[in-house]
Amino acid sequence: MAHFPETFLWGGATAANQYEGGALEGGKGLSVCDVLTGGSLTRKRQMTWIDTETGKTGYMDLRPRHSVELPEHAVPAVIAGEYYPSHKAVDFYHRYKEDIALAAEMGFRAFRMSINWARIFPHGDEEQPNEEGLQFYDNVFDELQKYGIEPLVTMSHYEMPLDLAIRYGGWKNRKLIGFFENYASVLFTRYKGKVKYWLTFNEIDNINGFPFICAGVKEYDAQAIAQAAHNLFVASARTVKRKNEIAPDMMVGQMLAYMPVYGCTCDPKDQLLAMEKERDALFFSDVQVGGEYPRYKLKEYERKGIVLEMEPDDLELIRSYPCEYIGFSCYKSMCVSAQQPEARNLKNPYLKVSEWNWTIDPDCLRITLNELYDRYHKPLWIVENGLGAEDRIEDGKIHDSYRIDYLRDSVKSIKEAIELDGVEVMGLTVWGWIDIISAGTGEMRKRYGLVYVDMDDEGNGTLKRIRKDSFWWYQKVIRTNGEDLE
Ligand code: BGP
Numbered sequence: 001m002a003h004f005p006e007t008f009l010w011g012g013a014t015a016a017n018q019y020e021g022g023a024l025e026g027g028k029g030l031s032v033c034d035v036l037t038g039g040s041l042t043r044k045r046q047m048t049w050i051d052t053e054t055g056k057t058g059y060m061d062l063r064p065r066h067s068v069e070l071p072e073h074a075v076p077a078v079i080a081g082e083y084y085p086s087h088k089a090v091d092f093y094h095r096y097k098e099d100i101a102l103a104a105e106m107g108f109r110a111f112r113m114s115i116n117w118a119r120i121f122p123h124g125d126e127e128q129p130n131e132e133g134l135q136f137y138d139n140v141f142d143e144l145q146k147y148g149i150e151p152l153v154t155m156s157h158y159e160m161p162l163d164l165a166i167r168y169g170g171w172k173n174r175k176l177i178g179f180f181e182n183y184a185s186v187l188f189t190r191y192k193g194k195v196k197y198w199l200t201f202n203e204i205d206n207i208n209g210f211p212f213i214c215a216g217v218k219e220y221d222a223q224a225i226a227q228a229a230h231n232l233f234v235a236s237a238r239t240v241k242r243k244n245e246i247a248p249d250m251m252v253g254q255m256l257a258y259m260p261v262y263g264c265t266c267d268p269k270d271q272l273l274a275m276e277k278e279r280d281a282l283f284f285s286d287v288q289v290g291g292e293y294p295r296y297k298l299k300e301y302e303r304k305g306i307v308l309e310m311e312p313d314d315l316e317l318i319r320s321y322p323c324e325y326i327g328f329s330c331y332k333s334m335c336v337s338a339q340q341p342e343a344r345n346l347k348n349p350y351l352k353v354s355e356w357n358w359t360i361d362p363d364c365l366r367i368t369l370n371e372l373y374d375r376y377h378k379p380l381w382i383v384e385n386g387l388g389a390e391d392r393i394e395d396g397k398i399h400d401s402y403r404i405d406y407l408r409d410s411v412k413s414i415k416e417a418i419e420l421d422g423v424e425v426m427g428l429t430v431w432g433w434i435d436i437i438s439a440g441t442g443e444m445r446k447r448y449g450l451v452y453v454d455m456d457d458e459g460n461g462t463l464k465r466i467r468k469d470s471f472w473w474y475q476k477v478i479r480t481n482g483e484d485l486e
Pocket of ligand 1 (some may be wrong): 017018118202257329384388431437438439440441446
């Protein structure tokens with residue numbers, strides 16, 4: 001059977017807005033996620049707002065592919081008496097030592113986390129950073145270093161300062177490029193020698209469906225989204241450039257949300273549609289990694305009358321400073337049919353689904369790894385993969401064999417891509433290695449962890465950490481460098 005390289009970076013992944021908490025401590029400002037309520041079986045996650053003239057407050061559904069339509073004079077805001085899961089999350093802010101010890105016990109070589117942008121620049125447009133915020137991450141990185149664990153740091157994981165969305169309209173405003181460049185420079189200067197691996201924008205392609213959470217853009221509008229994407233690309237290139245100037249041995253990666261798209265039948269029309277759907281994501285890596293706008297996208301912009309505002313050296317910058325590796329999330333695959341072109345998530349008769357109706361596709365990673373490697377020939381890192389499921393505690397234990405089965409198939413699929421196809425894979429950081437808040441639903445019930453956290457959808461619980469069966473399984477996988485998967 002195949003062998004993983006000795007340098008393979010096994011580990012787990014998290015994001016500040018879902019994990020860290022301490023949202024109103026240490027001088028941190030509000031981020032776009034801090035105005036989202038929790039979700040549960042009986043309640044959807046919503047955004048709260050306040051009317052700046054009347055003081056009236058209210059709730060709004062955040063539906064994918066829809067504009068954020070607030071009443072006139074209303075702005076997203078925190079309102080009294082509401083539960084916001086990001087504010088406490090599962091309290092990494094105060095428990096990082098305990099959690100990092102657990103990660104070390106599993107044998108982690110890499111620890112993916114994000115820096116909460118609003119902790120460093122509370123409003124986003126300040127010139128000087130918040131020292132208390134910087135110090136917090138210094139403490140975290142020192143703790144990781146103690147155990148020889150490499151941090152993998154996302155610079156913006158749905159955590160842009162809320163003010164940048166409210167006052168500047170988010171990433172469609174070119175000014176954000178400068179703010180981000182300043183933020184990136186501060187991080188590189190401060191943490192060089194402590195952090196080697198960086199990711200710029202989490203799941204950048206999710207701007208297609210969630211422009212507000214990804215980019216602070218309220219309008220679900222093709223022109224606004226295209227302009228925001230362009231500004232993100234320029235910011236990405238400038239980030240790589242700054243990194244080269246400050247600490248060239250660090251690496252800046254792209255972060256893509258990817259799922260293979262299958263045509264439901266061998267009707268060529270289904271295959272064509274599948275190709276187009278995959279391009280919705282690949283466009284972002286074509287530019288951010290490949291270094292130029294693909295012709296299919298320029299043609300689409302032309303057809304739709306989309307015109308980008310650019311500065312003369314934008315395209316040259318994008319070409320000269322591509323990301324150096326691709327980090328991607330991959331949980332599931334998708335099935336499309338030309339008969340129902342608008343339908344998403346058609347049932348794939350060959351695959352089972354999770355309790356949240358996400359397909360469980362054992363070949364998903366091998367397919368994705370090959371697709372991305374063939375296209376860009378750059379190293380790849382699976383920075384998110386895992387199974388969201390409801391867990392039950394029996395006698396103080398959690399027997400999550402379903403999660404082990406899912407992860408075993410993932411590791412096998414990666415192994416095949418390495419051994420049979422020769423793909424260059426840097427590592428695997430299992431998503432939500434410790435139970436955290438779900439990004440999509442705001443629930444706690446949707447658990448990905450190898451470590452259980454005692455907390456419910458309303459935020460009640462002791463926050464006690466309990467090792468699940470999958471904890472011991474993953475520990476063994478890491479110890480044997482992926483040889484023993486049973
Ligand atoms: C990705 C995000 C994560 C995450 C994960 C699982 O989209 O980068 O932040 O949470 O998906 O999604 P969910 O939490 O909705 O189950």
